[in-house]
Amino acid sequence: MREVGQDKIRVDAYGKVTGEAKYTADLEPKNILHGKVYHSTIANGLVKSIDTTEAEKVPGVVKIITCFDVPDIQFPTAGHPWSVEKAHQDICDRKLLNQRVRIYGDDIACVIAENEVACSQALRLLKVEYEEYPVMTTVEEALKEGATPLHPDLRKDNVIVHSHMTMVEKDFTYEEGVKKAKEQYGEDNIVEFSEVYDTPKISHCHIELPVSFAYVDVNGKITIVSSTQIPHIVKLYASMALGVPAGKVRIIKPYIGGGFGNKQDMLYEPLNAYMSMQVGGRPVRLEISREETIYGTRTRHQITGHTKAVVTKDGQFLARKLEAFSNNGGYASHGHAICANCGNVYKELYQDKLGTEVDCWTVYTNAPTAGAMRAYGIPQSVWFTECQTDDIAKKLGIDPLELRMKNCMPAGFKDPHNGITFHSYGLKQTMEKGAELVHWKEKRAEYDKPQSGEKRRGIGMAIFCYKTGVYPIALETASARMVLNQDGSAQLFMGATEIGQGADTVFVQMAAESSGLRFEDIYIESTQDTDTAPFDTGAYASRQTYVSGKACKKVAEEFKRKLIDYAVYMVNHAVEDFSKTVYLNEVTAAAKAIREAYGLKEDEEITKEMLDVLESEIIEKKNGKAVLPLRILADTAFYSLDRSVHITAELTNHCKENSFSSGACFVEVEVDIPLGLVEVKNLVQVHDSGVIINHATATGQVHGGIAQSIGFALSEELLVDEKTGRVLNDNLLDFKIPTAMDVPDMQVDFVELDDPTGPYGNKSLGEPPIIPAGPAIRNAILQATGVAMNTAPMTAQRLTDAFREAGLLETI
Structure with missing residues (x-):
């Protein structure tokens, strides 16, 4: 391929490194008003009154504005495409401001002022009376x-959804699997396992805070x-x-x-809009703080x-079971989708000979609300x-790599349910x-030998699989537009969003590959404006380079077809329509070159099958010779007195395909036993x-994901506070994310196989990098x-407690 597969410099690189790129806060108009939100100081209860006098x-x-002033409209916030099927619509369980408090820090009022200082002063003077309920x-x-239902209008209890999934047999149960295992393999040849593993609640820690500004224009928009x-x-x-x-x-x-x-x-956008509407559209x-x-x-x-498992003594997985309990916090957000996704991969990553059973529960609590985070339930799974x-x-005394090779998802695997x-x-x-x-065999053998002393080494691994997009679980649709510029370059408009992952660069490479234009001749609009941008559901599910x-x-491809159609017109009408133009010689020469290549007579028509676009030139396909620059075609198409055509293309892709990506991570660590530190x-x-x-x-995507996974494993x-529901480490001093000092040199590699469903043989990559390093470190x-840590993160305190319990500290 010409452009796809090349290490092109990011199209947004210059703007970002020079500071010229304009973020939301850089675009605010002068004399803008400032808004701040008043958050509840209880986690469960009811706002009885708010005194705003002082x-x-x-x-x-x-x-x-208080919770008593906003419209009585409940709405969803999850970034899922809207569904025309009621059963697949997101849960409408929150308002612009909430009188019924369900989390510590719930939004119950807001202040609009001429400056931030006035906002802050006014917030401190609000007097709120609550009716408090027990915190859960x-x-x-x-x-x-x-237990008090947090959303009694929607649920009789606090279970958002419970789902049951199986693999191999529709009505399979783990208990039946154990029974069959004993019957078919003999009790002496099987081993049963049962263990509980736990994962943490984590903050995303994106650098730019959630920020917006809103106004109402002269037309009421x-x-x-x-x-x-x-x-x-x-x-x-x-x-x-907003209604x-x-x-x-x-x-x-x-x-x-x-x-x-x-x-x-959708975080604070509608509240921001409502604020503007309440002050005459100003x-x-x-912008909320890091703590908020x-x-x-x-x-x-x-x-x-x-988890449970029954396996043969030689390592054949026979049956496994997962019961997953997800703490969703006070509001549904993405709801059960994440826990269900977690359960799906548990049953998909390995093949159990007799069957797999999964039960997932997603539960409302008074903890902070959980939503989508990179890899969407799969790091937990x-x-x-x-x-x-x-x-x-x-x-079993089996090499972990060998065990995975024996039981992992096979080639051509198809989930029978989705x-x-x-x-x-x-x-x-x-x-x-x-x-x-990583020299697995050598390192594994070396570290299997008895070790002593304060510092000890080990090597571990983990594998993963990840789907590409959300089909068939939800709608996958996207549109794109290309417009010819007067100089023969093109504008590319995508509804898909660049959020730092490099999507815009990849889209330009794709458009250049398929249109025939040079990479540097395609300009992408990085700002999406829903009044003008093509429709796309957005950046999530590692879907954008695929869908x-x-x-x-x-x-x-359509844009190229239109360019060729116009080029055919030009070369077939070189004399009669171009006799008075400045391009007569170029167009005549192009027509002559094409006719010579194909042995055409003067009166024979040149057809579109004879032409192509390459390197921003019209070429004759037989010899691959450039015959007409696109700058001449564009100038003519825009300004021809005989046939003016403004060449543009816009198309929708309704994606009805999906594919798994996968990978493996290998990690070598050094553990300081007395300090509980892991390097x-x-x-x-x-x-x-x-x-x-x-x-x-x-x-770069993989490097970033690995760093986040290290945080998941060791610190984040x-x-x-279980008594109050208050977050105790709501700042970047106390919430520990890895720094450059905590991340090692990383070897990243790819196995490049052409996937037949991807537009260029590609499939998901954005989210998978965050998945495997955490459990690989644990292993x-x-x-x-020799200590199995079942709870992430494996902090120094947890590690030293476990080492003490295992008697390791006594041996040093």
């Missing part, structure tokens, strides 16, 4: 008999400029929240400083996995599967390549993501110390 006296205060921050408390991953979805849901037609709402997404899924929720700015972002927006779901797999390997298929299979190849790069990429490819010494991660569009940006956890610690 707050209204603060100089500069323009308006105070854990799933266990929320499921107790007699409500415009919201927002740092969001999902502008077209926010347009619809904001209209629902206005969708056409009356406009969302503009400028450059965005990260989201990782937190901005795949622009109002609403951590406790009041969305988090990764804390999910506990109760892979923590369960990969901890369990290494624990089985240890008990139809998602491993169309191109590179899972075993990623394991083989990773093992070779939106197909739209990009289709529109580029990652070496890390190799290999991905099967089909054909890689841009190796440089792909490698939101601590919630390396297991080899180094």
